[in-house]
Amino acid sequence: MSERKITMSKAIAEAIDLEMARDPKVFVMGEDVGIYGGIFSSTTGLFAKYGGDRVKDTPISETAFIGAATGAAAEGMRPIVELMFVDFFGVCMDQIYNHLAKNTYMSGGSVKLPVVLMTAYGGGYNDAAQHSQSLYSLFAHVPGLKVVVPSNAYDAKGLMHTAIRDDNPVMYFFHKGLMGLGWMSSPATASTPVPEGDYTVPLGQAKVVREGQDLTIVTLGWMVHRSLEAAAELEKAGISAEIIDLRTLVPLDRETVIKSAQKTGRVLVVDEDYQSFGLSGEIAATVAEAGALKSFRRVAVPDVPIPYSRPLEQYVLPNPQTIAQAAQGMLEMVG
Amino acid sequence: MSERKITMSKAIAEAIDLEMARDPKVFVMGEDVGIYGGIFSSTTGLFAKYGGDRVKDTPISETAFIGAATGAAAEGMRPIVELMFVDFFGVCMDQIYNHLAKNTYMSGGSVKLPVVLMTAYGGGYNDAAQHSQSLYSLFAHVPGLKVVVPSNAYDAKGLMHTAIRDDNPVMYFFHKGLMGLGWMSSPATASTPVPEGDYTVPLGQAKVVREGQDLTIVTLGWMVHRSLEAAAELEKAGISAEIIDLRTLVPLDRETVIKSAQKTGRVLVVDEDYQSFGLSGEIAATVAEAGALKSFRRVAVPDVPIPYSRPLEQYVLPNPQTIAQAAQGMLEMVG
Amino acid sequence: MQPSRDQLMWMYRTMILIRRYEERMAEVYFEGKTPRFDIGWGPVPGEMHLAAGQEPVAVGVMSHLGDHDTVTGPHRPHHLAIAKGVNLKAMTAEIFGKKTGLGQGKGGHMHLFDVAKKFSCSGLVGAGFPPALGAALAAKMQGKNWVAVAFAGEGAANQGSFHESLNLAALWKLPVILVIEDNSYGISVPKAASTAVPTNADRAAAYGIPGAFVPNNDPVAVFEAAGIAVERARQGQGPSLLEIKTDRYFGHFQGDPELYRPKGEVDTLKGHDPIARLRTKLMEGGVLSEDSDAALRKAVEAELEEAYAFARNSPYPEPTEALKHVFV
Amino acid sequence: MQPSRDQLMWMYRTMILIRRYEERMAEVYFEGKTPRFDIGWGPVPGEMHLAAGQEPVAVGVMSHLGDHDTVTGPHRPHHLAIAKGVNLKAMTAEIFGKKTGLGQGKGGHMHLFDVAKKFSCSGLVGAGFPPALGAALAAKMQGKNWVAVAFAGEGAANQGSFHESLNLAALWKLPVILVIEDNSYGISVPKAASTAVPTNADRAAAYGIPGAFVPNNDPVAVFEAAGIAVERARQGQGPSLLEIKTDRYFGHFQGDPELYRPKGEVDTLKGHDPIARLRTKLMEGGVLSEDSDAALRKAVEAELEEAYAFARNSPYPEPTEALKHVFV
């Protein structure tokens, strides 16, 4: 691995750049992806290099341009399309989940739709209820979309390469607070050494980012970093936490989760999405079906919209303290 | 309880009728809710009785008319609005989940939105991938919407009364195959005795529709009837299944589920929705958090879009045989 | 632009093929559903939206398109698919839910995908506009003079996607044509109760593009209007919007009680049957004779017979195939 | 319809109040964000979209509205809220995330709800149109002559909700007015790169309703155009569409590097400052003197001071209050 350390936003833009250079069928569409370079810098530099024909600013017409991505992909193009915030999916969900996600199936596999739909998720900077959601589990619930949620620059680049080369639709979620933007705090661990050339990280392989014996923390995205902080605290209290970064929700690497659960006997899900009917439940079910669920807890947004005010938002988002507390609670339990 | 037996569609229309008669602020909007009486007969007779001013046919503009319901409710009206198939939510989800569901919260409770959004769900009659989905867990995942899924005429009427009188947004799901339409098969048990006057069924109270000792089947909607059939089969094999009809997903009656799980030691979720990241997981998590999850299985749509062809659709929808098999499998397991 | 003799004959034959296809489908659809009608029973279950009466739209536009041109259709797609040249056997097999169908039985009547013929459709109202834009964009980016045409009912023109798509198409000068089939109803709702202007063609002004209204359900008039729009698109001059007045002879779907429809309306409409009108014209012009007409109709029946027999005799997919094709 | 002297003075004063509110907010917003700018820091975190320069739209329209009339605004809402008479203290406290705020700190700058003043807004582009229709429908059903006005940027006019709402409003003759604020940009995208026609007013033709374009960012011209539209709506003659050319003096949001903006553009725009222009006019008309202007500005500063002090000194909500208000 190279020693060049870059931000996650740079890693994403770099992967897109390399793919655009190698394949003329790859192009980018979205709001402010051109001169602006993407509100969260996911396309910085691409417009200058490839021009407006391959890096296309769109009107605020998500249904039209995301649906157009489906149509262009059916004709052999490989569009990368940005939905500025995942919170906005409600204006274009029909094109995403009834068409992009289903046409391959409904056509008996004859229609290929190599579309990458990238989108920003997550909170922590007081952007309130309509700009701070995670929502990835909702897309993982609906069949036909692969769902990627990188937690750091290295994975982000490799997963983007894989996503672009995949012949299926891939929803690519990046957490705003991991992008290493000049204007938003990022955990130092989100920027990593990243090779300059292309490489792939496979979809469906979770990563054990910390080995441990006493409990398994299953998490992803920003929460990987907060869980690592919690684990460091727990260490001091003599508790050894294993942390699994899922990296993709579809495909979901159930095996790695189950194996770890069998080892530690305790599963704690740390999730920035709403708690109920989402990821945390799926992990519980997965481990329970394998007969390996002895002790289970979750730290997630407690089924409320994300509030604006700082003390309120801080209260609902999982943080190292609440994670560590939940872990400690599990260890203190009998059984 | 009266001995008059009616269909679920009639029960729904009757509840709306009674509420419209008692409160001039109640009105109905949607596609073909007027002369047609609702594609699934949820509004039959209302247009003739109340006229087009209170039973309004709309253009095929779900964003506009569902958003208008929010606006009218904020001004003191009590709209009942129909989304013809829940599968169509993608064209109007932003109005539903970013506005109808969140405005109360974002306004610190000052905005009241008494909207009933009723919608048809479910498959079993070969209507393919865009007209057969359940999707209720997706709405249960997003905070701010109450979610109701009746399984029979009595509950349907009582829950509709409660929904209309509730000062919060309520998503009211009815299964097409439970409505007792002349043109679609319905289980005989869906039509029930229903009192002629008004009565309420509370939100958040699950119903134990069958008592049993060996395992708990947690289910709702159409699957209640299929589970009852399965339970009758299991009975013959000496297995006693308890069946819980959740009736509402938000609020979710976790207590009843946990109590039953504690009693039987085995939880089987039967769900017509996609399996992963949905209801079945939430039930697993709920019971596991209570420390009562010893044995867990689920029968749900195996994460594929609903296929059109009969043998394919039959294969992916839970049926009495697959339910009974899953139950039997649990009983045979060690532990 | 006037249709050639061959084009006229192609339109005539194709209209008959569509009409007879739909009439036959109407019969087949009720198989297994009598004495009691149940939407889930019989060899062709589920919703069934037939397009008898709307043939002129399909043939008038499709006369100008080749295999390289893309068509997206709505929930009422048979006439469009047939005129686009979609494999009739595979299409019928799909509607029967068979393994030999276009989508191996996974799609059904509202979800016909023929990659070779660049045809697709969707059960969501208004959903076909954006993908057509995408096809047009792909053609443009690849330097081809291919065009894309999206068809939808007049009800669909009130869906947000219509507006977003027209604006984007006009802005990017995409070679795409939006064709609105005004058959007077969106299920039970008459156009006047859904649409604030008399014709959607007037809405072209909101995008600075040409809009044309074609009255009278006449294939030749459609041919002419579509010819201009397709030519424009091929020459890089951007999109057009057409609205075509047409007629729906059947109910919205099979089983529709049609209580909203004035008594006798369909009979009146059938008095202007576009097939009969074109037949008269062709006869008068000496292009068609009683004999050649009979021969043509016989050939059509044979083609239909083959397609329906193929569908009927094809095997169902294995149940477990339901698990395949979520991803390629 | 010409504004009265009182109306002119109200518009003038309110424009100053808005301008100074926004300028002050711009300062406050950077508190706690220097030397390093971090969007999540300081007393006012999160995105901040300021409307300095767009005052004429707010005051010209709001001159015609009372408390019974409903207004929905977009993500850039302060000018509209202030002109609608929203409680300035509670609004500012909301933007500071305080317990005393309109939403007890839950909403924030893009989510201001004042039930008494019938004001609300949303961070989703184009989302305010449908609820305004609903308010208008409620008024109509209740036999009131109240109207509803939805404001949105020119970028929002390409969202599907715009089209659906205009069609439904026209069809049902709802007392609603859609006002498009054309400030030339949707974030970085200039209007010509987002909108296929020069003015959205032209799009009224697609719904058979009046459409007016008001150039020049002039409050009196807005007053006149809005007066006609509001009057029409009150008299039951249905909706109107207005587009108003206005100017955005700040970036899209605070922190916007504005690399897409031609150098010097903002200075040029400020050369046409509508407040300065109205001031000259009022001076020339003898309605305003240097003294009365100074007094008025002083009063405005006092009002602002009070609002900001109230916000600053109010307590934050208790963390656990985050769990309240999902339902009433």
Ligand SMILES: Cc1ncc(C[n+]2csc(CCOP(=O)(O)OP(=O)(O)O)c2C)c(N)n1
């Ligand atoms: C977004 C959406 N809303 C509603 C429906 C239900 N629906 C199916 S067809 C139809 C009427 C369509 O009318 P029109 O566009 O005129 O086409 P036609 O049926 O007349 O061919 C409706 C409302 C749907 N399929 N999709």
Ligand SMILES: Cc1ncc(C[n+]2csc(CCOP(=O)(O)OP(=O)(O)O)c2C)c(N)n1
């Ligand atoms: C549906 C939706 N898409 C995208 C965005 C992101 N966004 C916020 S403001 C904005 C630009 C809006 O432009 P305009 O409507 O002209 O309003 P202005 O900001 O100029 O006041 C965009 C794209 C959003 N909030 N909602």
Ligand SMILES: [Mg+2]
């Ligand atoms: Mg129609």
Ligand SMILES: [Mg+2]
């Ligand atoms: Mg703008």
